[in-house]
Amino acid sequence: MRVFDSNSVLAQEVSAQDCELTLGEMAEIIGSLKETPTLDQVKDWFSRILLRQRDYEPYRIFTPRKYARNLVARSAYAEILMLCWRAGQRTPIHDHGGSIGVILVCEGLLTETMFERMPQGHVRPYNTTRWGPGSVTGADVPDIHQLLNLQTGGRDMVTLHCYAPPLSVLNKYSPRSAKIARWREGYFAGGAGI
Ligand SMILES: [Fe+2]
Numbered sequence: 001m002r003v004f005d006s007n008s009v010l011a012q013e014v015s016a017q018d019c020e021l022t023l024g025e026m027a028e029i030i031g032s033l034k035e036t037p038t039l040d041q042v043k044d045w046f047s048r049i050l051l052r053q054r055d056y057e058p059y060r061i062f063t064p065r066k067y068a069r070n071l072v073a074r075s076a077y078a079e080i081l082m083l084c085w086r087a088g089q090r091t092p093i094h095d096h097g098g099s100i101g102v103i104l105v106c107e108g109l110l111t112e113t114m115f116e117r118m119p120q121g122h123v124r125p126y127n128t129t130r131w132g133p134g135s136v137t138g139a140d141v142p143d144i145h146q147l148l149n150l151q152t153g154g155r156d157m158v159t160l161h162c163y164a165p166p167l168s169v170l171n172k173y174s175p176r177s178a179k180i181a182r183w184r185e186g187y188f189a190g191g192a193g194i
Contacts, residue, residue: 020050027073042102046136071187078164085149085157093146097170099163101139108157115144121178
């Protein structure tokens with residue numbers, strides 16, 4: 001078992017070994033952080049995660065009403081969640097309220113649409129990307145996006161997310177209005193819902 005006792009030691013060790021990380025080791029990293037990791041650092045870790053369904057099965061929980069946010073690990077500096085999406089489930093158009101976000105697609109095809117703020121205050125889509133299993137993508141602090149499971153045939157989607165620092169209050173945008181809503185997401189926990 002590797003010992004992660006600081007961001008710098010951890011970053012050096014992971015880089016030096018060019019090693020794969022299990023989900024458990026990734027959770028250990030989150031628990032041992034002494035400062036908020038950078039976007040590139042998290043993207044590097046996520047690109048090394050060895051995805052085994054038996055490791056993430058406990059977090060592979062869906063809910064019928066909306067996508068489920070299953071907490072894997074959390075510290076003062078970052079959190080990891082497994083999001084499980086039934087066909088058609090989607091986020092609002094949002095930013096991350098000052099956090100960076102990194103996504104690893106575990107199962108299915110993720111649709112991500114990026115938005116830009118217009119002078120009048122509303123948002124407009126400017127790019128849509130479909131990410132397949134194993135893809136790692138990152139959202140920097142100012143980015144505004146929407147994530148969707150647009151797969152046909154009732155196919156599920158599973159994605160792993162890291163937010164640093166952990167998400168607090170987000171901003172929710174509209175393509176039709178300049179109004180910005182504040183949005184706080186909860187965690188799914190043991191059937192309690194979101
Ligand atoms: Fe997001």
